[in-house]
Amino acid sequence: MKRRSKIIIFSGLFFLALLFSVRYFVLQGQQTTLPPEPPSQVVQQIPVIIPEPQPEPEPEPEPQAEPERIPLVVWPVRISIPALGLDSVIEDTGYDATHTMEIVPSAEIISWLRESAIPSNNGNAILGGHNKWRGNICPLYDLDTLEIGEEMKIEYEGGLCLKFKLESVFVYALATAPAGQIMNVGGEARVTIITCKPPYNPKIGTSDNRIVAIFKEESVFVIPDPPIEPFPPVQK
Numbered sequence: 001m002k003r004r005s006k007i008i009i010f011s012g013l014f015f016l017a018l019l020f021s022v023r024y025f026v027l028q029g030q031q032t033t034l035p036p037e038p039p040s041q042v043v044q045q046i047p048v049i050i051p052e053p054q055p056e057p058e059p060e061p062e063p064q065a066e067p068e069r070i071p072l073v074v075w076p077v078r079i080s081i082p083a084l085g086l087d088s089v090i091e092d093t094g095y096d097a098t099h100t101m102e103i104v105p106s107a108e109i110i111s112w113l114r115e116s117a118i119p120s121n122n123g124n125a126i127l128g129g130h131n132k133w134r135g136n137i138c139p140l141y142d143l144d145t146l147e148i149g150e151e152m153k154i155e156y157e158g159g160l161c162l163k164f165k166l167e168s169v170f171v172y173a174l175a176t177a178p179a180g181q182i183m184n185v186g187g188e189a190r191v192t193i194i195t196c197k198p199p200y201n202p203k204i205g206t207s208d209n210r211i212v213a214i215f216k217e218e219s220v221f222v223i224p225d226p227p228i229e230p231f232p233p234v235q236k
Contacts, residue, residue, distance in 0.1 A: 071121045078155040079110050079127070083146055086139035090127070101126065101183070107133035116185040119154050120162055120217050124185045128194045131207070140195040144171055144211045152215050164191055164215035171197055172210050182212055191215040
């Protein structure tokens with residue numbers, strides 16, 4: 001009987017011990033916190049920019065050569081320089097026996113040396129006229145007062161009319177004027193107008209000075225910068 005009682009008591013104590021052990025572990029499990037889960041990483045999406053296809057550059061056009069100018073075959077028949085009040089007929093002339101350009105004996109006519117170029121063609125077109133005739137002042141008297149860029153018109157047979165602009169004007173002493181350069185009929189296209197400038201010298205039968213004005217066709221005229229230097233020597 002006593003042995004049975006001991007077994008019961010021992011079983012009860014064992015049960016209580018087991019119950020407290022289970023309760024202890026349950027409480028410990030409730031107090032134990034699991035480590036926080038790491039925050040989920042947000043993957044940032046970088047937009048991919050796909051460049052738009054660019055059109056291929058167009059090839060640069062090859063420079064076109066300027067069309068060759070067709071030389072004029074019609075002769076000049078009239079000239080006008082509004083700033084001088086000049087509006088005159090042009091007559092062709094040649095050289096005299098001394099190889100000097102002939103000038104038509106008239107206050108109203110401008111001479112064109114036919115051995116020179118046709119105005120606008122390559123070369124030097126040489127025109128001349130009197131500054132005074134039989135005591136009367138001619139339109140070319142004030143040729144040296146023209147300003148750079150002044151306009152001149154030349155009319156041709158058949159009605160063609162071209163504009164020119166003054167590029168340079170100088171006064172030369174007749175005795176030292178560079179006649180070979182002034183009267184050179186070659187070179188670039190230009191129009192040279194020559195007239196006398198007082199005083200008149202009876203010993204040589206003409207004036208002591210010459211006015212030389214050079215014009216270029218309007219389509220190719222550019223105001224010279226710096227200004228064109230005169231043919232040496234020069235005397236104003």
